[in-house]
Amino acid sequence: MDQLYSFLENEGVDRALLEGVKAFRDKHPTEGENQNRVPQPEYYYYGKKTWELALAAILAGKNLLLAGPKATGKNVLSENLGALFGRPVWNVSFHINTDAAYLVGTDTYDGNRVSFRPGPIWLCAEKGGFGILDEINMAKNEALAVLHAALDFRRSLDVPGYEKIDLRPETRFIATMNYGYAGTRDLNEALTSRFAVLDMPIISEENLQKLISRRYPTISVKIRDQLVKLYAELQRKAESAEISDAALDLRGLLDAIALMEQGLSSGDALDMCIVNKSFDSYERGLIRDVICARIPADLTRNVVFSQ
Amino acid sequence: MIKKQYSGSARRARNIIWNAAGRYDFDPPFMAFFSNGHPDQYFNMVAGLVQKWLDMPRLWDFFLSYEGDRRADEFDDYLWLGLENCVYEKELPERPILESLRRERGELFFVEMQQMTRQQMEYQSMPVFNQQEYRWASVCGRRPPLLTPREKRISEALRFSGSLDTDGVIAAMQAFLQSFFRITPGDEVRIRKANPLARLLFRHETKRRDRLLVRIGTGEGDHEKARQQRHAGLGRHVGPSPEDRAYIEAVFGRLSRTPEELRVLENELCVGPDGLCRLWITKGERTSTEDKDALEVRESAERQAKRNEEFQAAHAAMIQGSVRALSTRIETIFSSYFKHLPEQARAGRIRPEDAWRLPVLNDATVFLKNGEETEPEICVDLLLDASQSRMHSQEVLSAEAAIIAGSLAKIHIPVRVTAFRSLRSHTVLEILKDFGTSDCRGLLRYYAGGWNRDGLAIETLGRLDDETAMQGRQRILLVLTDGSPNDSTPIPAEGLLLSREYEGDAAVAAAEEAVRRLRASGVRVGAVFHGNTGHLENVHRIYGHAYVRIQKANQLAQGVSDLMLMLLREMRTD
Numbered sequence: 001m002d003q004l005y006s007f008l009e010n011e012g013v014d015r016a017l018l019e020g021v022k023a024f025r026d027k028h029p030t031e032g033e034n035q036n037r038v039p040q041p042e043y044y045y046y047g048k049k050t051w052e053l054a055l056a057a058i059l060a061g062k063n064l065l066l067a068g069p070k071a072t073g074k075n076v077l078s079e080n081l082g083a084l085f086g087r088p089v090w091n092v093s094f095h096i097n098t099d100a101a102y103l104v105g106t107d108t109y110d111g112n113r114v115s116f117r118p119g120p121i122w123l124c125a126e127k128g129g130f131g132i133l134d135e136i137n138m139a140k141n142e143a144l145a146v147l148h149a150a151l152d153f154r155r156s157l158d159v160p161g162y163e164k165i166d167l168r169p170e171t172r173f174i175a176t177m178n179y180g181y182a183g184t185r186d187l188n189e190a191l192t193s194r195f196a197v198l199d200m201p202i203i204s205e206e207n208l209q210k211l212i213s214r215r216y217p218t219i220s221v222k223i224r225d226q227l228v229k230l231y232a233e234l235q236r237k238a239e240s241a242e243i244s245d246a247a248l249d250l251r252g253l254l255d256a257i258a259l260m261e262q263g264l265s266s267g268d269a270l271d272m273c274i275v276n277k278s279f280d281s282y283e284r285g286l287i288r289d290v291i292c293a294r295i296p297a298d299l300t301r302n303v304v305f306s307q
Numbered sequence: 308m309i310k311k312q313y314s315g316s317a318r319r320a321r322n323i324i325w326n327a328a329g330r331y332d333f334d335p336p337f338m339a340f341f342s343n344g345h346p347d348q349y350f351n352m353v354a355g356l357v358q359k360w361l362d363m364p365r366l367w368d369f370f371l372s373y374e375g376d377r378r379a380d381e382f383d384d385y386l387w388l389g390l391e392n393c394v395y396e397k398e399l400p401e402r403p404i405l406e407s408l409r410r411e412r413g414e415l416f417f418v419e420m421q422q423m424t425r426q427q428m429e430y431q432s433m434p435v436f437n438q439q440e441y442r443w444a445s446v447c448g449r450r451p452p453l454l455t456p457r458e459k460r461i462s463e464a465l466r467f468s469g470s471l472d473t474d475g476v477i478a479a480m481q482a483f484l485q486s487f488f489r490i491t492p493g494d495e496v497r498i499r500k501a502n503p504l505a506r507l508l509f510r511h512e513t514k515r516r517d518r519l520l521v522r523i524g525t526g527e528g529d530h531e532k533a534r535q536q537r538h539a540g541l542g543r544h545v546g547p548s549p550e551d552r553a554y555i556e557a558v559f560g561r562l563s564r565t566p567e568e569l570r571v572l573e574n575e576l577c578v579g580p581d582g583l584c585r586l587w588i589t590k591g592e593r594t595s596t597e598d599k600d601a602l603e604v605r606e607s608a609e610r611q612a613k614r615n616e617e618f619q620a621a622h623a624a625m626i627q628g629s630v631r632a633l634s635t636r637i638e639t640i641f642s643s644y645f646k647h648l649p650e651q652a653r654a655g656r657i658r659p660e661d662a663w664r665l666p667v668l669n670d671a672t673v674f675l676k677n678g679e680e681t682e683p684e685i686c687v688d689l690l691l692d693a694s695q696s697r698m699h700s701q702e703v704l705s706a707e708a709a710i711i712a713g714s715l716a717k718i719h720i721p722v723r724v725t726a727f728r729s730l731r732s733h734t735v736l737e738i739l740k741d742f743g744t745s746d747c748r749g750l751l752r753y754y755a756g757g758w759n760r761d762g763l764a765i766e767t768l769g770r771l772d773d774e775t776a777m778q779g780r781q782r783i784l785l786v787l788t789d790g791s792p793n794d795s796t797p798i799p800a801e802g803l804l805l806s807r808e809y810e811g812d813a814a815v816a817a818a819e820e821a822v823r824r825l826r827a828s829g830v831r832v833g834a835v836f837h838g839n840t841g842h843l844e845n846v847h848r849i850y851g852h853a854y855v856r857i858q859k860a861n862q863l864a865q866g867v868s869d870l871m872l873m874l875l876r877e878m879r880t881d
Contacts, residue, residue, distance in 0.1 A: 101656060106656065107656070107657040107659055107662070108657075109657060109662075109665070114657055114659065114662045114665075140876075160659065160660070162659075179852070222403065226402075226403070226404070229401075229402075233326055233329075236326075236329065236330075236331065237322070237325075237326060237331075239331075240325070240331035240840045240843070241840065241843055241856045242322055242325070242331065242840065280862075282319075282859070285319060286319060286322050289319065289322060289323050289326070289348060290322075290326050292348060292408075293323070293326060293327065293348070293352055293402070293404065293408070294402065294404060295404065296404055296407060
């Protein structure tokens with residue numbers, strides 16, 4: 001947490017907000033049994049403005065909805081928030097068959113009696129955790145109605161036949177949603193109104209440079225800048241719907257650098273981590289054309305990591 | 308070298324150009340291909356970099372200014388060598404790989420040169436070839452060919468510096484053509500620039516009447532095509548006349564509704580922006596006519612039907628495969644997405660309110676399991692844009708419609724296919740396949756011609772909801788569109804607003820409004836987009852998220868099933 005905290009200080013995040021985070025942590029220390037649920041982030045989210053908006057919302061007791069296209073760092077930011085506030089995190093991936101029982105809890109019959117097995121939302125409420133509701137728009141709206149009372153001013157969960165519990169004051173929900181491709185849809189108004197919505201910006205070239213340099217400090221600046229430009233070009237191509245966003249994969253770009261560090265040539269690494277993410281051979285050709293126009297295929301580890 | 312053409316690899320070439328230019332909102336006037344038809348990566352990059360660094364429309368005007376000269380291709384090749392040098396120098400600091408790409412391109416030139424047949428050599432312009440050889444030899448560090456003093460001067464003149472801006476490049480190109488070929492380009496450029504209004508008037512003056520054109524030009528997508536896509540062959544038309552209605556009947560066939568029904572529809576729909584329009588709904592039943600124009604169109608339509616049939620016969624395996632894939636996908640969506648109604652069972656999810664029955668009554672049926680499936684009953688309308696802009700993909704569109712309609716019919720979902728186009732102030736809806744039949748042969752009648760008034764067509768089809776097959780079913784309307792509504796009949800003046808052309812923003816707004824109204828009435832509307840990237844924004848505006856983009860027929864199954872899934876989910880979650 002200390003590292004993340006000083007990272008935010010270096011990024012110039014508003015002092016008062018960071019003080020607020022400190023006060024929150026002092027007031028709600030992490031309990032031992034949940035220590036292993038507090039995330040240890042591998043990557044930090046870059047974007048001063050977004051950090052400030054997110055911190056302000058969490059400190060004000062609001063739930064956050066991070067909405068944006070693929071590869072904008074929604075999950076990285078939510079994990080980072082969990083780590084910064086020192087809260088245990090319950091990650092719930094939403095899908096079409098997500099229902100109330102899956103979220104809140106379900107009945108089981110153990111041969112003697114019917115008992116309640118709490119779901120992630122229940123545990124989150126009970127332990128004062130951060131619930132990350134991943135791809136919340138993939139679920140049907142009626143399945144999410146059960147969350148309404150937990151997400152609004154009532155801050156409670158009520159399961160018929162069992163007790164009603166109030167959310168602990170430090171409990172927050174951070175939802176993520178993709179938009180812009182077939183198969184997802186908007187959230188209904190009732191649910192959206194219970195979140196402060198943060199429109200996640202696409203990572204800027206400058207921030208991507210920082211992200212790469214932090215993870216791979218010895219990478220050659222020249223190669224790093226060309227990789228950043230390559231990513232921006234793929235992004236433009238996906239935005240123009242000339243390729244699907246399969247290849248627009250920030251994790252893939254970072255993985256490719258990792259493979260180069262292991263000794264693979266740039267061509268092979270980029271093929272494995274970016275080009276082959278598309279399963280359409282024609283599209284792969286288009287992606288390869290973009291890469292060829294930026295990165296030579298025969299770069300070796302010594303060239304890529306020349307610093 | 309760089310040629311003005313669109314061929315099989317055009318999409319890939321366009322992508323290389325767009326990528327280098329850093330934008331996707333233009334249609335490149337030049338693309339580069341090797342003699343084997345593969346796109347030339349380096350020269351397409353150069354074409355894109357010209358877009359990035361220079362003002363391409365002005366350069367394009369310059370290229371057009373000597374279009375009539377018999378040596379125009381030769382001049383193009385010379386000038387592109389000059390532009391190559393200019394943008395190479397500009398871009399190199401930002402893109403270091405350019406140096407090695409340039410060298411590789413040079414080496415490829417020599418490989419190609421060695422493989423050239425004598426006949427191919429004879430087709431080459433030797434002076435241009437010498438210049439290219441000289442350029443690539445110096446790039447690759449090879450021994451350059453021997454040049455005459457004049458050729459050496461040409462070579463020097465073609466090293467356009469990277470410090471030139473558009474004016475500088477045009478001046479250099481002008482100076483080059485003047486000093487070496489005694490050509491003074493620019494007369495036509497001056498006309499183009501001086502009087503845009505005169506050009507507009509000319510367009511309207513010379514094309515007073517709409518005429519339905521079917522397949523003009525080569526269809527190879529040369530520069531002529533670009534003009535046709537802008538409907539330059541058609542003109543403004545203000546309000547229908549009785550002759551027009553007779554012409555429409557002669558061309559498209561008998562009205563399939565009673566005149567009274569049509570009048571009711573016109574009274575309701577031909578208002579506001581569509582105030583000057585009329586409707587025509589037909590199933591294509593021919594009437595006898597003497598009108599030469601109409602007979603000519605009918606003949607062309609029959610020729611197109613034949614082409615459609617030949618295309619579908621030649622691609623029967625692909626079409627059958629796509630029908631299988633799409634129908635399976637849609638069936639999967641139905642079976643997996645729509646939730647089964649729960650019913651009592653001895654195992655499954657327990658019902659807490661009835662759990663007491665287990666110990667007290669020894670009744671184990673206190674659980675719920677998924678019961679018989681409950682699919683909502685739906686019917687689908689497929690609306691095909693049949694305007695002239697689709698002229699170069701008529702066979703493909705006809706096949707795609709057959710795939711969609713065939714797939715739906717295969718899993719017993721009633722489907723109706725309608726083509727729409729506008730002509731002489733009439734928006735014509737031609738029903739190619741009705742709900743009652745599973746026979747898709749009517750789709751072969753699809754051909755492109757006329758304009759497209761998307762808003763009016765969509766709303767009109769929305770009102771045709773009185774078929775027996777539709778009763779009690781939820782309606783889905785899929786529009787196959789290029790996202791570019793425009794019509795020769797203007798939007799009438801209203802209040803202080805003057806009469807406006809039905810095109811651009813106004814046309815998109817009208818279509819958006821029509822879709823919104825139709826959705827409000829409970830019809831699910833989605834679009835299958837098949838057009839230029841430049842029109843993507845229009846599609847997004849008109850249909851919101853409910854669209855998919857299809858660029859190749861084999862993407863159809865995935866795209867349409869995604870779209871159906873999206874629409875069905877909306878239906879389910881409302």
